[in-house]
Amino acid sequence: MAGIGFKLQQLFQEDYFSSRMKAYAFAGLVTAGPWIVVIATIAMIQWFSMVFLPVTLQERELFNLSISYSFIFSQVLFGIQQLVVTRYVADLFYEKKTNKVFPTFLGMTKVTLFLAVTAWLIFIWISSLPFMYELLLLVLFVTINLIWVLFLFLSAAKFYQAVAYSFLSGAVIAVGMVFLLGRSAEAFMFIPHATSFMLVLGFTSGMIVTLFGLLFSMLITFPLHTSDNQFQYIGYFDKYPTLFWTGFLYNVGIWVCNWIIWFGEGRSILLDTFVYNRVYDTAIFWSYLTIIPTLIIFVVSVETRFYERYRSFYGYINQGGTLQQIKSSKESMQYVLKQELERLVRSQGLISIVIILSIGYAATFVPVENDIISIFRFTTVGAFSNAMVLVLTLILLYFEDRRGAMITSILFFSLNAVLTFLLLPFGFNGYGLSFALGSSGALLFALLRLTYFIEKVDYFAFCNPNNLERPNPPTLFTKLSQWMNKRTIL
Structure with missing residues (x-):
């Protein structure tokens, strides 16, 4: 695709x-x-x-x-x-x-x-x-x-x-x-x-x-x-019920913090219909714009350059390649994937850090509430982790690790929901922190899962029960x- x-x-x-x-x-x-x-x-x-x-x-x-x-x-x-x-x-x-x-x-x-x-x-x-x-x-x-x-x-x-x-x-x-x-x-x-x-x-x-x-x-x-x-x-x-839960819980996890915070400090209701929280919604809106580079880099670099090696590796397995060919293509795929992910993290990480550090200075030119700036710093960290969770989830799905992808989405949703509930009484002081911590927790699991899976990718390619047609x-x-x-x- x-x-x-x-x-x-x-x-x-x-x-x-x-x-x-x-x-x-x-x-x-x-x-x-x-x-x-x-x-x-x-x-x-x-x-x-x-x-x-x-x-x-x-x-x-x-x-x-x-x-x-x-x-x-x-x-x-x-x-x-x-x-x-x-x-x-x-x-x-x-x-x-x-x-x-x-x-x-x-x-x-x-x-x-x-x-x-x-x-x-x-x-x-x-x-x-x-x-x-x-x-x-x-x-x-x-x-x-x-x-x-x-x-x-x-x-x-x-x-x-x-x-x-x-x-x-x-x-x-x-x-x-x-x-x-x-x-x-x-x-x-x-x-x-x-x-x-x-x-x-x-x-x-x-x-x-x-x-x-x-x-x-x-x-x-x-x-x-x-x-x-x-x-x-x-x-x-x-x-593939795991794919349903992966996609559904990830998309719900993106917005669950908003929905819970809509009932916390700063809650507003427009015309007895629309519930919202202007301060938090503004911060999360702008923070999501900071991860557009991740989507671009993933499409034009990670997904394409990595996919060429991925296709070569599984091509040798499916078409009866020699052991040396499989080992060589595996090492090439691992190297390219690591290289592209590191470049992605460096590029997006640098952008996010610069924005977090400079937002206070930029706010001197545009009137922005202090609460929005404080929340924005946390939500920018959350948006960075969210973007990386998406990338790692897609790569796990490339390797048919549907269980790992599903657990990642479950963690992404549940951590964001539970932490937001727990921090809701703190009002503006806690807004954004739950999103940053929850998304980072899911990112840590996805990274560990992918590292484990990629090291034994040849074993899983031959022995993964997901590959068996029943x-x-x-x-x-x-x-x-x-x-x-x-x-x-x-």
Whole structure:
């Protein structure tokens, strides 16, 4: 599933500074596209609204929280299927059954739509917002959920330019729509929270453009050959339950600190609907931006350079290589993996340390509350550890250590949740510390687990019970997939 990384590597092999800069730029948009687009688009929309529209603080907060909630909970829903579907699609590629990729996309899309609408129904049950506004949020929420789905399938696509341009086009359309809607603001005055409605409508329009751009890339990359067996991938929940828990608990673990802190010191409730903590949410938002370099380096360097040695090592095992060939490829793979991980830690570590040390000085130029600065220092450490946990978890999955990856996610979620509960009475003085400690604890385990596994990788390659195919009788999810496939209409 390292297709985008390999295409970007072609640009790095060219001896042109512009080609390398282009590769890093595309890698940034491909790996962190949603973050970059959302941040830039929201910033532009907020600037426009403050300059040209009579927007109140409440309306601006309503807009921000509408976007934040949509992204946070769509990511949690996506985590339910993320790794299971990724494994299923990867197996299709390995078996050269790419004609089944698009039907799988259709099936995952339908399940995602069901989960998204169900979550929205729960939301409107507790919400006090006008129904028209809630309906707009449904469109936005569904759109973002489908963008996550397309992003998964396009992770192995060759049209990475289309991925980048889809997000850029969406950003331009979003800002342009807000401008056009602002000029006809009188037409929306009959709608409660009219200004927020216009801002969310403009942003949603941009996301829809992004969605269709990604869908176009999907249709080009994986043409529709058949629509049969759309839900066959659901049977993989029986085959790989550890992947479900790994993806789901990791995504929940990212936000569990926020959810708990929403009920601590600094808690606010907007319009009896959105619960938030402005101080902590601001700090965690900015700290997550500091780890964008990790995502870029992993895609264009670690995942690609390491994967070449990984493929060579397992190629010798699967195709009957000599003992010397296996040993030599193992040593090469270990050396490259260690080298790339050390470079990743040094690069991201240096960036995080510089930001932590300089944030106080930078705050003299921009008015920022002291509580936000103090929390930000802790959350930046947590974000660094979180990024490394993600990288190490993915590498563990490369080596089929699904149990190790699952335990890592369990620790990541449980440590963050328990420590946040314990430190909640300390209020602002304890915010961020639980995230830093919990994420670092999970990172320590993942590092020890990978070190142990990589030293005995040849043993696990031959003797790992995960590699054995066992014919299992149909169980819950397998039967469910068969039942759903029989009743598929479109």
